[in-house]
Amino acid sequence: MKIGRLSRETGVAVRLLRYYESQGLLASERTEGGHRVYAPDAPATVARIRRLLSAGFPTRTIRDLMPCFDGDALQPCVQDHLTGHLADLEARMADLAKARTTVTALIASAPPLSSY
Structure with a gap:
């Protein structure tokens, strides 16, 4: 999924998705043309990021917590x-x-x- 579609599906601005990626919270691959492509589970990942941000966690802590998710719950x-x-x-x-x-x-x- 390209970044524009991810933005539309999650309601998160493209610029913010790029920021999440720069902080190591969201991963993408690049096409030959240099476009970002996200995995099918990227909307769920963005939802987790948004949930942790709304709980007051800084991005550096969220980066540490992201691998600890088991589905929608934290281990x-x-x-x-x-x-x-x-x-x-x-x-x-x-x-x-x-x-x-x-x-x-x-x-x-x-x-x-x-x-x-």
Whole structure:
């Protein structure tokens, strides 16, 4: 499958597919004319990449996790890594909640803006 078709099937821009390839997340072969050709399972690979990106993983980590997929599920051997990432996300969420509380209190304690 050529890159344009992969883009249409996945809804991912051609430029982004090229980026995934440059990061070692997606593989292609080249035709004699230099066009990228992707394997039939490329849409599933792109879906996995998008899922991991939406979970907040950086591309360097995704590159390490891609071989650990068994179908759509990750193998149990990466459970510790996933659990650690979840703990990091929860800590960041707690920090953001504290910051939100502080900003809300600052807004509440500020004098109202005078109208002109």
